[in-house]
Amino acid sequence: MTQTAIAASEVKPRRLPRETAVSALGLLLVAAVVVWVLYEAIKSPQEFASLIVAGAGNGALYALIALGYTMVYGIIELINFSHGDLFMLATVLSGIICVSLFNVDSFGFGAVGAVALALLISMAAAALVNVAAERVAYRRLRRAPKLAPLITAVGLSFMYQWFGQRQFMTGSAPKQWSTMFGDDGFNIGDVRVPYTTVTVIAITIPLLLLMVYIVQRTRAGKAMRAVAQDQDAARLMGIDVDRTITFVFALGGGLAGAAGLLYLQSVGTSNYNLGFRLGLIAFTAAVLGGIGNLQGAVLGGFLLGILSSLNDGMLLGQQWSMTVVFTVLILLMVFKPEGILGSPTTEKV
Amino acid sequence: MSTPTDAAPAQPGVRKAGEDLLTVTDLHVYYGNIAAVKGVSLSVKQGEIVTLIGSNGAGKSTTLRTISGLLRPRTGTVVFDGKSLVGIPGHKVVGHGICQSPEGRRIFPKMTVEENLELGAFLRNDKAGIAADKERVLDLFPRLKERIAQKAGTMSGGEQQMLAVGRALMGSPKLLLLDEPSMGLAPVLVDLIFDTIRTIRDQGTTVLVVEQNALAALRIGDYAYVLESGHLKQEGVARELLKDDSIVKAYLGG
Ligand SMILES: Nc1ncnc2c1ncn2[C@@H]1O[C@H](COP(=O)(O)OP(=O)(O)OP(=O)(O)O)[C@@H](O)[C@H]1O
Numbered sequence: 185m186t187q188t189a190i191a192a193s194e195v196k197p198r199r200l201p202r203e204t205a206v207s208a209l210g211l212l213l214v215a216a217v218v219v220w221v222l223y224e225a226i227k228s229p230q231e232f233a234s235l236i237v238a239g240a241g242n243g244a245l246y247a248l249i250a251l252g253y254t255m256v257y258g259i260i261e262l263i264n265f266s267h268g269d270l271f272m273l274a275t276v277l278s279g280i281i282c283v284s285l286f287n288v289d290s291f292g293f294g295a296v297g298a299v300a301l302a303l304l305i306s307m308a309a310a311a312l313v314n315v316a317a318e319r320v321a322y323r324r325l326r327r328a329p330k331l332a333p334l335i336t337a338v339g340l341s342f343m344y345q346w347f348g349q350r351q352f353m354t355g356s357a358p359k360q361w362s363t364m365f366g367d368d369g370f371n372i373g374d375v376r377v378p379y380t381t382v383t384v385i386a387i388t389i390p391l392l393l394l395m396v397y398i399v400q401r402t403r404a405g406k407a408m409r410a411v412a413q414d415q416d417a418a419r420l421m422g423i424d425v426d427r428t429i430t431f432v433f434a435l436g437g438g439l440a441g442a443a444g445l446l447y448l449q450s451v452g453t454s455n456y457n458l459g460f461r462l463g464l465i466a467f468t469a470a471v472l473g474g475i476g477n478l479q480g481a482v483l484g485g486f487l488l489g490i491l492s493s494l495n496d497g498m499l500l501g502q503q504w505s506m507t508v509v510f511t512v513l514i515l516l517m518v519f520k521p522e523g524i525l526g527s528p529t530t531e532k533v
Numbered sequence: 534m535s536t537p538t539d540a541a542p543a544q545p546g547v548r549k550a551g552e553d554l555l556t557v558t559d560l561h562v563y564y565g566n567i568a569a570v571k572g573v574s575l576s577v578k579q580g581e582i583v584t585l586i587g588s589n590g591a592g593k594s595t596t597l598r599t600i601s602g603l604l605r606p607r608t609g610t611v612v613f614d615g616k617s618l619v620g621i622p623g624h625k626v627v628g629h630g631i632c633q634s635p636e637g638r639r640i641f642p643k644m645t646v647e648e649n650l651e652l653g654a655f656l657r658n659d660k661a662g663i664a665a666d667k668e669r670v671l672d673l674f675p676r677l678k679e680r681i682a683q684k685a686g687t688m689s690g691g692e693q694q695m696l697a698v699g700r701a702l703m704g705s706p707k708l709l710l711l712d713e714p715s716m717g718l719a720p721v722l723v724d725l726i727f728d729t730i731r732t733i734r735d736q737g738t739t740v741l742v743v744e745q746n747a748l749a750a751l752r753i754g755d756y757a758y759v760l761e762s763g764h765l766k767q768e769g770v771a772r773e774l775l776k777d778d779s780i781v782k783a784y785l786g787g
């Protein structure tokens with residue numbers, strides 16, 4: 185009893201100044217970045233604005249994918265490594281539907297209908313694949329050590345990539361598809377805004393809001409949060425835990441499906457190993473925002489999108505993009521390990 | 534010694550007559566290859582408080598978890614209200630009218646007290662009934678009313694225990710299972726919890742309570758079972774067991 189009291193009083197004064205120093209250093213770094221961004225913004229406002237626009241478009245895609253990581257992690261603490269590859273499959277599927285099936289290569293009534301249909305099919309297909317993966321691979325490992333489902337996810341990632349590599353998918357080399365808008369866009373003042381960016385954001389924002397609504401306001405969302413905190417206790421409330429987890433995989437898959445189509449419509453190419461890079465960025469976004477936290481994933485996604493866009497256009501150039509992304513991640517992990525919106529884990533057990 | 538006012542003036546030492554609400558017969562439950570419950574039979578009659586006592590690892594929680602459908606028995610039957618519950622998944626048992634306040638409280642720490650209570654009524658649709666039960670729970674535990682908007686994980690252990698019991702009551706159970714409701718509570722709160730259990734019974738809910746605090750549990754119980762390493766060691770009218778030498782030696786520190 186007295187011993188713990190002594191230990192506590194010994195530790196406290198030593199830790200406090202260090203923590204203050206670390207957070208002061210963190211604040212200093214953030215301030216430096218903000219100053220740099222402001223400086224660039226004042227120096228060349230047009231370029232800055234168009235980089236923000238492009239970054240927001242990418243950020244929206246990262247956010248969509250990041251939500252799939254964060255929701256699955258939130259409910260069963262699994263880092264679903266195959267999620268990026270699921271997204272990749274969706275890019276290819278949407279390309280096949282839009283181009284091979286409906287010949288979408290320019291804007292028009294028919295094209296909008298075809299893309300909308302492809303969006304729905306991509307979302308449904310990705311949701312279905314994700315649900316099947318949970319049912320077949322992850323469910324039986326739910327009580328196994330954490331490493332088992334993790335390795336299973338890596339295995340699924342390889343399987344999806346193998347499938348993406350088939351000739352009717354992308355084959356081994358990057359494959360190109362025509363898109364509805366191409367590089368078309370419009371100008372606000374001197375700032376170029378591509379139509380695809382508008383489309384991406386116009387579809388992403390409602391989806392993000394829908395997710396937050398589902399999780400926070402609906403009965404299913406209440407069940408999700410309960411299962412995330414304590415599965416057995418949730419069962420004692422009458423919550424069907426299996427069905428709730430299935431639902432989360434369906435939602436995450438659906439978002440990856442939407443991201444797949446939107447990505448292909450913005451970029452026009454896909455590759456069997458696209459999911460690795462995009463998945464890694466999106467996962468980083470999820471961790472950055474605070475894994476398990478929906479708003480955090482969205483924030484992290486937009487933050488990374490805009491940051492890497494600014495870096496590509498103004499700072500170090502595209503070859504340093506990933507370096508910057510991970511530097512930000514590492515710095516944040518040092519100063520705020522729980523992520524921007526994550527809560528420190530101090531729950532009573 | 535305070536005596537609960539029983540409607541049926543039973544003879545001392547004889548169990549109240551009545552229909553079984555819950556009948557457990559020859560229950561065997563395993564964790565992997567380890568037997569935790571080895572042939573337990575017990576029954577709970579409508580309107581009773583039945584007490585289950587026994588030392589650590591005796592299989593009390595395992596029995597309750599099996600009744601709630603969280604565990605599947607290897608053999609044995611659980612019949613509730615005339616229906617067999619064996620094989621019914623855990624989340625469906627609640628719908629039959631069995632709610633449990635589990636060992637270690639298991640409240641949802643990131644949710645508010647109110648959200649926890651609402652989750653207790655997850656399967657119910659009768660808005661008026663839910664509101665009435667919430668009212669009732671907050672009357673039973675005024676402390677919860679004060680903390681209604683607080684995150685459950687930030688409450689004291691005793692407050693969390695009240696929440697766990699209150700949450701189980703929100704399911705409007707016919708049978709309430711309580712696993713060590715007095716664990717970690719200050720003596721004043723222990724008395725409060727046991728008084729509340731009696732009130733709950735008097736309001737018409739049948740109770741099966743597992744307790745380490747054997748003295749208090751036998752005092753409020755109508756009937757009692759004693760479990761030892763997975764076996765039923767003894768059963769009888771709770772008050773009679775209080776006088777039993779072997780029980781006093783083993784569980785009441787006499
Ligand atoms: N998840 C588990 N896996 C393996 N064995 C378990 C598990 N849970 C309980 N047991 C074992 O089953 C036996 C009965 O456990 P149980 O929790 O039912 O005891 P209890 O009577 O509730 O004890 P206590 O009073 O300490 O809560 C113990 O020997 C315990 O070690």
Ligand SMILES: [Mg+2]
Nearest residue numbers: 593594595636
């Ligand atoms: Mg126990």
